[in-house]
Amino acid sequence: LAKTRADIEFIELSIAQEEETPLYRQIFKRVRDAVISGQLRTGDRLPSSRTLAKELGVSRNTVSLAYEQLAVEGFIECRVGGGSWVAKIPGGIIDMFTNLGTDECDGSPGPRPRKTSNRASLITATPIEEKWPARRHNHPLAFRVGLPAMDLFPFDVWSMTVGKTARAENKALAVRTDTSGLRRLREAVASYLALSRGVICSSEQVLIVPGAQGGLDLTLRLLLDAGEKALIEDPSYLGIRGALVGAGAKAVPVPIDDEGFDIAKGEALAPDARLAVVTPSHQFPMAVTMSLKRRAMLLEWANRMGGWIVEDDYDSEFRYASRPLSPLMSLDTEGRVIYIGTFSKVIYPALRLGYLVVPEDMIDAFVALQRFSNASPPVFEQAVVASFIEQGHFARHISRMRQVYKSRGESLRSLLAERFGDLAPPAVPSAGMHMILPLQDCVCDQLVARCAAELGVDVRPLSMYSMREKRSPALALGYACVPESRMAASLDKLMQAIRAAVK
């Protein structure tokens, strides 16, 4: 029996003009829910689009759109000139809709557990820098670890390069290029690495990736099977731990000492591991350099095990006392090293551009994984960086920043010696962009860092980076981003935070 218009009112078809959901979608949903709940049954007639539009105060098109969608999804049938009515829907389908969200066993409503991989809970539990309280401020705070001197970046030159690239190359860049990156940039990186790092590679071996993090993720997923062990430094960069979890691998932390990572300890801890992730040029966060002996031992291990060394060379551009040390990649004769570099420290971190250098026989595997995980950064930014390098701005900027960071590091070190007389001041930094300030044993570094964040200073507790190794409390202080004029005032805040934490 066909229902009348009066029956239709029973669906309470009111709509809210101010809701974000489009009006046609609201009408669609009300009618659909009425069909599913049984308020409307097979054969029930719907009002004509003209009538319903008038009643609801909406355009006829809106109602027609809703009816069309209901018809496409099979809830109603419409005939031109013959009106619209509720379609015959097999009982099972309505039951399926009705049972959504109820427990099949006892019929009680409520969501069922949502089964995910173990990886999902492990990755959620992995500490993440962005959740650190200092990051809640909407501008970067003094001493943020890893942040370059944004006050001195040549944004005017950069903007000119962006403009020129857009005018001259936009059309050419609109067409997808090589998965592994813009050829010009890969060539520029290969030449830069040969000159500055002694890494001799072809541009084919260079893959442009979304930052060092993107490179780590690709490398670990490609080289490790789920459940495999990987040796990592303890303490270590959180991004390395996270990428290992993402790859389904197990991190085996190896304690760092004055000579950096020790493969002999690693081998004793996990004789079956065949991959190690290291920061040999400037260990993160302990800021030590891996000795030549340890480098030789690590390479020997990789050859003997048929293993892999992932070399994260994140800030090697900044060495003040001597020339940068040769990376493991340049000492490797057997193709056992994957080298990772980044533009985050030498241009800026939000650019999200980095690069991998991979052994020749691994190019195809890397490029395939890069293609299928869409890990190719936008090509426009790649073209801008290529021009920035080709025109000499990049080399000029690095050499200027080397002077600036050296001087900022020395200033911070002497201010620390002056103000924190009771603590052993860190050594004058010979490399990098951060230093480690040891605290008294009775102080909790996490608490100090939290108090400091409230006062507007971003220092990282060393314990945040430690896994198994219990270390004395200490803070990591990034000095590259702090102009000398702001250093003393920021240190005053840090002293205040330490006092508050000791109380």
Ligand SMILES: Cc1ncc(COP(=O)(O)O)c(C=O)c1O
């Ligand atoms: C040791 C280390 N590796 C990698 C990275 C990540 O660099 P990117 O911004 O290129 O992902 C950082 C960033 O701070 C780092 O400290």
